[in-house]
Amino acid sequence: MTRFTLGRLLALGPVLGLVLLIIFSLARIIPGDPAITLLGPGATSEQIKALRDQLRLDQPAPAQFFAYLAGLSHGDLGKSMKTGQPVFDEILLRLPATLELSILATLLALVIGIPIGVLSAIRSNSMLDHVIRVVSLVGVSVPAFLLALVLQLIFGIYLGWLPVSGRSSPYIIADPITGFAILDGLLQADLELVVDALSHVILPCLVLTAFLAATLGRFVRNMMIEVMTEDYIRTARAKGLAEQAVLFTHGLRNALLPAVTIVGLKFAEMLGGAILTETVFAWPGIGRFMFEAIRNRDYPVIQGATLVFALLFMLTSLLVDLVYALLDPRIRKRMS
Amino acid sequence: MQSFLRQSLTASMLVFAMIGGAAQAQRSDPLKTLIVAVSSDPANLEPGTNRAEPIGSEIILNVFDTLVAWTPPAFTALEGRLAASWIVSADGTAFNFKLRPGVKFHDGAELDADAVKFSLERTRDINPYMKANFGLIADIAVVAPLEVRITLKEPMPVFLSLLAQPQAAIVSPTAVKKFGDKFNVNPVGTGPFSFVSYTPDTSVVLNANPNYFRGPSKLTRIIYRVIPQASTRRLELENGGIDISQQNGQLSAIPVEDIKALQGNRAIDIIEVPSQIIRQLEFNNSRTDSPIRDLRVRRALAHAIDYDGLLKGVLGDTAERVYGPLTTNSWAFNPKMKELAPGYDPAKSRQLLAEAGIKPGDLKFTLYSFQGSLWGSIATFLQANFAAVGVNVTVEQTEFPSFRALHTGGKHEIALDGRQPWYNDPDAHITIGYLSGLADSAMTFRMPKDQDLDALIVKAQTTVDFAKRRDLYFEVQEKLMERVPAAFLFSNKLIVFKRANVKGLVINSAPPLSEYWGVSKE
Numbered sequence: 001m002t003r004f005t006l007g008r009l010l011a012l013g014p015v016l017g018l019v020l021l022i023i024f025s026l027a028r029i030i031p032g033d034p035a036i037t038l039l040g041p042g043a044t045s046e047q048i049k050a051l052r053d054q055l056r057l058d059q060p061a062p063a064q065f066f067a068y069l070a071g072l073s074h075g076d077l078g079k080s081m082k083t084g085q086p087v088f089d090e091i092l093l094r095l096p097a098t099l100e101l102s103i104l105a106t107l108l109a110l111v112i113g114i115p116i117g118v119l120s121a122i123r124s125n126s127m128l129d130h131v132i133r134v135v136s137l138v139g140v141s142v143p144a145f146l147l148a149l150v151l152q153l154i155f156g157i158y159l160g161w162l163p164v165s166g167r168s169s170p171y172i173i174a175d176p177i178t179g180f181a182i183l184d185g186l187l188q189a190d191l192e193l194v195v196d197a198l199s200h201v202i203l204p205c206l207v208l209t210a211f212l213a214a215t216l217g218r219f220v221r222n223m224m225i226e227v228m229t230e231d232y233i234r235t236a237r238a239k240g241l242a243e244q245a246v247l248f249t250h251g252l253r254n255a256l257l258p259a260v261t262i263v264g265l266k267f268a269e270m271l272g273g274a275i276l277t278e279t280v281f282a283w284p285g286i287g288r289f290m291f292e293a294i295r296n297r298d299y300p301v302i303q304g305a306t307l308v309f310a311l312l313f314m315l316t317s318l319l320v321d322l323v324y325a326l327l328d329p330r331i332r333k334r335m336s
Numbered sequence: 337m338q339s340f341l342r343q344s345l346t347a348s349m350l351v352f353a354m355i356g357g358a359a360q361a362q363r364s365d366p367l368k369t370l371i372v373a374v375s376s377d378p379a380n381l382e383p384g385t386n387r388a389e390p391i392g393s394e395i396i397l398n399v400f401d402t403l404v405a406w407t408p409p410a411f412t413a414l415e416g417r418l419a420a421s422w423i424v425s426a427d428g429t430a431f432n433f434k435l436r437p438g439v440k441f442h443d444g445a446e447l448d449a450d451a452v453k454f455s456l457e458r459t460r461d462i463n464p465y466m467k468a469n470f471g472l473i474a475d476i477a478v479v480a481p482l483e484v485r486i487t488l489k490e491p492m493p494v495f496l497s498l499l500a501q502p503q504a505a506i507v508s509p510t511a512v513k514k515f516g517d518k519f520n521v522n523p524v525g526t527g528p529f530s531f532v533s534y535t536p537d538t539s540v541v542l543n544a545n546p547n548y549f550r551g552p553s554k555l556t557r558i559i560y561r562v563i564p565q566a567s568t569r570r571l572e573l574e575n576g577g578i579d580i581s582q583q584n585g586q587l588s589a590i591p592v593e594d595i596k597a598l599q600g601n602r603a604i605d606i607i608e609v610p611s612q613i614i615r616q617l618e619f620n621n622s623r624t625d626s627p628i629r630d631l632r633v634r635r636a637l638a639h640a641i642d643y644d645g646l647l648k649g650v651l652g653d654t655a656e657r658v659y660g661p662l663t664t665n666s667w668a669f670n671p672k673m674k675e676l677a678p679g680y681d682p683a684k685s686r687q688l689l690a691e692a693g694i695k696p697g698d699l700k701f702t703l704y705s706f707q708g709s710l711w712g713s714i715a716t717f718l719q720a721n722f723a724a725v726g727v728n729v730t731v732e733q734t735e736f737p738s739f740r741a742l743h744t745g746g747k748h749e750i751a752l753d754g755r756q757p758w759y760n761d762p763d764a765h766i767t768i769g770y771l772s773g774l775a776d777s778a779m780t781f782r783m784p785k786d787q788d789l790d791a792l793i794v795k796a797q798t799t800v801d802f803a804k805r806r807d808l809y810f811e812v813q814e815k816l817m818e819r820v821p822a823a824f825l826f827s828n829k830l831i832v833f834k835r836a837n838v839k840g841l842v843i844n845s846a847p848p849l850s851e852y853w854g855v856s857k858e
Binding site: 037081 | 361369
């Protein structure tokens with residue numbers, strides 16, 4: 001197990017190197033020049049040239065790549081072409097917002113998705129199952145921006161229960177401690193801060209949860225139906241086990257194994273891909289940051305953020321494998 | 337049970353607080369806090385690195401002061417800000433500024449001539465955006481502790497306008513030395529508001545400067561909230577989550593839908609003021625291998641356009657008619673342009689094409705344009721206008737860097753283009769747009785060599801006497817209109833949405849940046 005983990009961790013280096021080479025090349029292949037984009041339509045060629053010189057864009061691409069690698073070896077991800085600030089600091093500033101949203105959305109999806117999956121499986125083809133199927137279908141197929149807008153209108157404007165956007169009330173200015181708004185509220189022993197942070201996270205969290213909970217619900221339902229026809233379930237029943245024990249100890253535990261992969265991958269995807277939700281809710285996360293960087297052709301940010309996404313994705317995937325091993329003794333045995 | 341829960345929560349929070357040991361959060365008074373929604377982060381927050389990006393520029397004008405500034409509400413004359421008075425030499429190359437006494441930076445340092453010299457030399461040396469103009473500064477001399485003399489290499493009447501720009505704002509030398517590279521996120525000026533914090537993708541917070549030399553603002557705080565999505569900004573404005581919503585994306589979108597939706601809302605005011613932005617159908621005036629070189633063809637295209645239809649139908653009256661190379665609110669606008677501008681006259685257009693020997697359907701152009709729905713709608717409208725007089729046009733909307741390369745390379749025949757001047761002077765439109773020597777240097781009208789016209793433009797640019805200069809610009813406009821270098825389409829209005837309880841907001845036309853010193857909330 002330890003050997004397996006170490007092996008996977010060692011593989012991170014070469015994979016990240018490859019990712020970097022690909023993204024470095026791709027960023028420069030797509031048309032567009034950061035100096036032109038940053039200065040806008042009114043700029044003169046002289047102004048553009050001066051900015052290109054300042055940003056060292058006049059150097060050949062291989063020279064830029066090796067200079068970037070040299071910086072990376074010292075842990076330097078470069079500076080944003082737009083703001084001039086270190087990319088590492090910029091990413092670190094935004095990562096807690098994305099992590100907070102993704103973790104809460106995943107937890108909520110688990111809390112909603114698993115019970116509805118089990119319920120649909122137990123009452124398969126009943127009216128309840130049909131209703132859950134339709135709701136799940138809506139959850140999977142409604143575009144995130146549309147769901148976001150509807151939730152903003154209902155809860156933000158008509159009912160006035162929740163804020164429309166942002167991560168905290170603009171009238172409350174708190175020094176970040178960890179960058180996680182809810183945790184920071186707790187650390188400051190400020191109930192208003194905690195409630196404020198929670199009220200802001202609910203709507204974007206619901207948008208992200210809708211898709212994952214619906215997918216998870218359908219997946220758990222199908223797996224449960226399949227698992228409940230297995231021989232060991234029949235044996236368990238024949239042994240005289242209570243139906244609840246059969247369902248949860250033998251049925252659900254086995255049905256959940258493949259769901260771990262789905263949850264893990266979707267969680268990793270959320271870390272880098274919640275661009276629409278983050279944009280509509282003005283949520284200061286890493287997805288929106290990356291989107292802006294691509295629009296501005298901010299090469300160091302595109303490269304740095306991709307490296308962080310790749311790293312997070314690979315770590316999450318490793319974590320999924322480890323959880324798998326914890327849940328399934330057969331895999332644990334194979335790993336060791 | 338409830339009291340148990342509350343006690344548990346309070347106890348656990350106390351434990352957290354002991355671990356965290358953090359300072360208490362600050363609360364703002366909503367009636368003294370102005371919340372301004374912006375579409376993206378400011379690129380830069382200090383003059384040395386500012387490249388005329390609108391959000392950062394506006395913050396700079398509220399945190400820093402310039403030597404001179406345009407006087408509201410007309411914005412046609414300059415007034416002293418940090419300069420108590422100034423004298424310009426007869427030849428227009430030397431500017432002597434006397435500074436206001438007793439002005440302090442937010443860090444407590446005194447404003448003096450050394451700080452002015454330091455700031456302007458710093459912008460000249462590190463800001464590529466100002467390299468060309470500030471490169472003409474020969475010397476900045478400290479004459480006395482509160483007196484500074486700037487000498488130029490050659491006359492530049494527009495220099496005072498440039499000094500009113502955010503890039504020319506005066507910075508605290510002690511703060512620059514203290515923060516170094518981080519001054520960009522720790523700006524320190526003398527302005528009505530002092531910088532508190534910048535949280536990327538979230539907000540910029542400014543506090544009122546109680547010692548501001550023009551008197552403290554009625555507001556205690558301004559918060560710029562970054563809200564990228566236009567629909568979210570609208571909902572926040574309706575909900576009272578923000579006080580002011582600016583429209584910075586005028587290159588790609590006009591808020592016609594927002595105006596319609598918010599017009600009936602009593603809690604919201606819509607401010608519309610004329611700008612100096614010009615949008616035009618540009619002809620490539622350097623092409624010698626295209627029918628566009630024929631004056632009759634250019635005139636025919638200009639007469640084919642239904643200007644009023646464009647303003648009403650496509651732009652929903654969010655723009656005004658523009659008659660020539662300058663907008664009607666420019667101090668150098670020649671009223672004769674209203675007569676000289678080609679009007680909508682399809683019959684005349686057909687006649688001119690026939691005179692040029694062009695049969696209906698024979699003439700084909702590709703109309704290049706920026707991306708975005710606004711430009712797409714304008715291009716399609718023009719396409720229909722041209723089709724009505726027998727000219728076939730294919731619309732091609734291109735990504736900006738490629739469009740710029742195509743344009744500056746002179747590969748187009750006709751293209752949609754525009755200019756938003758960043759300083760309040762006709763030079764901002766005329767010199768860069770029409771001087772033949774600069775044809776390749778930016779997205780210009782690509783004027784062919786014309787010694788007389790070039791000489792006239794340079795004379796208008798460098799003449800020091802104001803009245804003579806205005807007359808010269810009158811002449812430049814008439815000469816340009818004879819040549820029909822473009823069909824001048826419209827000038828966007830500057831549109832700002834605000835809550836009705838926000839009072840005292842004045843919108844500047846060039847550059848379109850607001851100062852909030854005189855704003856209050858009821």
